[in-house]
Amino acid sequence: MSPALVWSLLALALLIIAGLAAYALWLWRRVWHQQRRQTAAEQRHHEQLGGDLRILAGSLLDEQLPLIEGAIRIKVLMDNYDPQLSQDPRCAVFHQLYAATAHVPTHGDWKALDRRERQRYRSQFSELELQHKAAVRAASRWLLNDALIKNISP
Structure with missing residues (x-):
């Protein structure tokens, strides 16, 4: 070569x-x-979830949101926001209410229920609210005043 x-x-x-x-x-x-x-994008999503949690907790404390519905929504959002925060013992009430109402039909299935069944579920909701109202309010206050402030970044 x-x-x-x-x-x-x-x-x-x-x-x-x-x-x-x-x-x-x-x-x-x-x-x-x-x-x-x-x-x-993950940071924006995390901040959005934190804002949503603040709104829900504040709405629960101001009684602008039904207790059971608010507790369920908070539980689901917390699971996505921060699984460790969701497992904090002070948030156990949200998990308890979620588990206690998991069997209740929603959306179209709720509308399809007859009046007696809906009333039976509403009675259960009332009992759960009486049992857990103070704990839900305390957990919501803790979320607003302590947990969500300390947990601003992922």
Whole structure:
């Protein structure tokens, strides 16, 4: 092989390597950009859930939201917001009410119930509210005043 051919092949190989390196760098930059976007989206979602939890807890305390419905919604949001916070013993009442009402039909199934069945469920709701009202209010107050303030970032 002539030296000119060797140098030409070497130069071609270096160009190919440089091109592949540039392409790899471009791909990595896309990955890093996507990771930053995903992190920002997760942060926005977390902040939105925290805001929703504040609204629900405040609405429960102001009695603008039915106790059972509010407790269920708070439990579900907390599970998505911060599973560790959701497992805090001070939030156990939300889990208890969720479990106690899990069998109750919702939406169209609720509307399909006859009047007596709906009344039976409403009676159960009233009993649960009387039993757990103080605990739900205390847990909601704790969420607003302590937990959600300390848990602002993921």
